[in-house]
Amino acid sequence: MPFTKDADWLDWCAKPTKPKFQLPAGAVDAHCHVFGPGHLFPFAPERKYTPCDASWEQLFALRDFLGFARNVIVQATCHGADNRALVDALERSNGRARGVATVKRSVTDDELHALHAAGVRGVRFNFVKRLVDALPFDGLTEIAERIAKLGWHIVIYFEADDLKAYFKFFTDLPTPVVVDHMGRPDVSKDAFGPDFDMFVKLLEYDNFWCKTTCPERLSQSGPPYDDVVPFARRIVEAFPGRVIWGTDWPHPNLKSHMPDDGHLVDFIPRIATTESLQKKLLVTNPMRLYWPEETMSSRSEALGQLKS
Template identity: 35%
Template sequence: MPTYLPFDPNPRRPAKTPPPKTVDSQFHVLGPLDKYPIRPGAAYQMPTATWEAALRMHKALGIERGVIVQTTTYGADHAVVLDALAAMGPNYRGCANALVFAEADDAYLVKLHDAGVRGARFSFRQELGAVLSDKDFARAIARIRELGWYAKIQPEKDGIVSSVEKYWSLDVPVLIDHMARPDPVGGKDDPNLRTMLELLSRGNFWVMLSLGEKTSKAGPPYDDVIPIARAYIEAAPDRCVWASDWPHPVSVKQPPNDADLIELMYRYVTDDATLEKILVHNPAKLFGFPA
């Protein structure tokens, strides 16, 4: 199993403090390994990144709310998320891994909901070993509809174009991760960008402005991803959210300081009202935080 690099353990204060009640719409909790062993057949194992370390990062950045997203590392066993939600309190929500619909019973789904889970993340990346069959996917979406959750889509390595037909017609709220993984070199003609913009026109699709540092082909300060984010914000300012993706899983290069990433978000917008909408009001609506 490859070795991946850990997060920066010394997050600095960003140049500008984010608005009160800012939400980090995706971060992960991993380990410690002796308490939370990875599932058999997991595609990767990350360095330990506990909820305590996540909370230190959020406090350093001035972030008050967040969403803990279950990784494929643990699959249907959500003990790490449940324990983190209990410890971190009401300012945090959870997002399940979709394997839970195939491997756990309804009582477990209710337990997740009661703990603060409000969505489930689906992957179509075969190499991660966490892909539902078509039958299980349909059953999962039906249960999401009943629970009032949102569906979250992890793009393929080359974007969403190859899998979009699987969720194109969904009628539940759908959040697409990582800006749909477009290629900045393609500019406005990149097929993933164009597809994401088309999804945003449907009204129930959302986009997560995250992974700019890995999407960029130019490297720091990641100028080439700014037009992508701005295209989404212009298309659907009420359905864009932001996330750190801490602790930056499967990083083969040293992840940036997390303050760099929220400062990159600041560069996506041109006014404070839009910034507050993306960091505070939009995620509060999608994830069920008090207004």
């Protein structure tokens, strides 16, 4: 049975602009997704949206067009805890993609090991209420202990308004923790005001990392996303050793507009303003998290134990 995408679904940009910004050699698109295709990898019954298809072939074509060397593919909620589309994409990447999966408490050790062999290095937990049926507190505590043994990390996605309530729970987690989309700040507020200060406090825990992603999702002024720049710059400059960046292709659930992925790449030098910051954001940091065996850094460094 073919899937019909949501009536208000915005499709990804089929003809992005060639970016003016030349990515450093070895750059990693550290947050992107695959959707289906639905006839091969059905969307989950519990999903909160039905997207258009976005296959591994299309993702890897975008990677090459924009000038990235590698991808980190993050399981999207429309696939629930069925990681087959993700694993298929990882297996077809010739080692150029690693993954972040979604698992349930019932996952077996054999299943975790199979995900590891396919290239998964983290699990994602979603605290954005519009995307899940139940908040994953109990499951997360239990799963965190198990995946810590594999050297994996946890990716969390939450709304800024909820940070205060979740702060202790998050900072008690035993692994490196990567926060999606800068904790979704309200960018109409001050980037140096009390709300974003609380997010900065979270990142002062040195096992925390941040994706300085999604200007298109956070912006209220629209392209070229001027209102997001001070937030992302603050984080990149304060924590240069624990920030990563990704396109978020194929951009689930956008309602106002679909970004041109080439323009998103051109946003990078506005938030990482020196070559040194750009190299950390795009190469050194994601390599430490996702391909630590290829870096000079030790595992303790990947666990965030070095000061950034």
